[in-house]
Amino acid sequence: MGVKFSKDLRRVHSLIPSIKKEYASRAPSVIKRAIRTDMSAGVSPVKGKRWQAYSDSYRKAIASGRFQSSKSVAPVNLRLTGDLRRSLFVRVKSGGFFRTPLRLEIGFDDFKADIHNRLGASKRKVIRRMLPTKTGETFNRKITKVIFDKLKDSVKSVVQKLSRR
């Protein structure tokens, strides 16, 4: 016989730590992939922001083979050495047993992230937003959906495991 949960909020609360654990183990890689995929396609991970095209001079420099041969003129993917992409981290912080809110930390360890995201690249100081670090900014729809869909998946998985018992 199954345990009745539907109105027993204490039992509902008792599932939360397992869900947080599940989320912490599953979500980071998926979120990271979603951000990297968007960057590869030249889509800003930040809602409402567009990455502008490379300047003529930079495009010419790429075309002349000044950089690695794999560097492409378009789409604008901010990829030259790959260090920036590799430095992306997604961490889930959660108190687990204690009722600390689930918290995501997303960032880049590479110094170039701050140049693109805040300071501005090249003489023209072109800003290409990669993370929603300003008040009021959020991730774009797709990434936000991945973040919350993963939470739904974790809930499903924990509830499913419980149902099998």
Added chain:
Amino acid sequence: MPEISKEIKLDLTDVPAGERDNVKRDVGDFVINEILRSVAGGNSPVQGEGKFKALNRNYAKDSKQGNNTANLQLTGEMLRTDLDFKLTPAGIRIEVKGNSEDRADGHNQLSSKAKNWANKIGFPKRRFIPDGRQGFTSAIKSGYRGIIEDAKVIEEEPEIEDTSPEPTPGTGAIPENDIRDTTSISFLLSDEAIEREIIRELKRRGR
């Protein structure tokens, strides 16, 4: 100049009037991003158009570092600067303006002039703006419908009666600490949000 545009009509009846323009902007932003995502992978965002024909090997070698995926981005101007959206009374209009209109027409072949030109020289159609009868792919459509759904006024969910036993004295909840990190981007996925999801999932399973 050819008109390279497509209006997307949106049913915003159940969206509060003050929110409608914001929803239109969200949809516009989403569709533009989806076009960029599709095209970057050499796929058309237009229903029924499928994958773009690969680039000619010599052209790819000369102009695209040997990459023969047609991503319609030689300089980036057409998709990065000139592709945009505007709000219309019925929804939004995705359009290409500025210097890239002719180039965009050549790829999309929406005008009869562009069709004739393409037929003559055998230039492949790589459409990223639907014509009058076409729409965007179903994934894009369901994406922007989701944005509208999220913005609709929803009826309050019925309150859940808590039938859990009375708490034992001295076992109250531990207060939450605000451990927001000001140096990194953080998302708070609250316990209340998780609780809502659990209840939804239990309801879905008829538990």
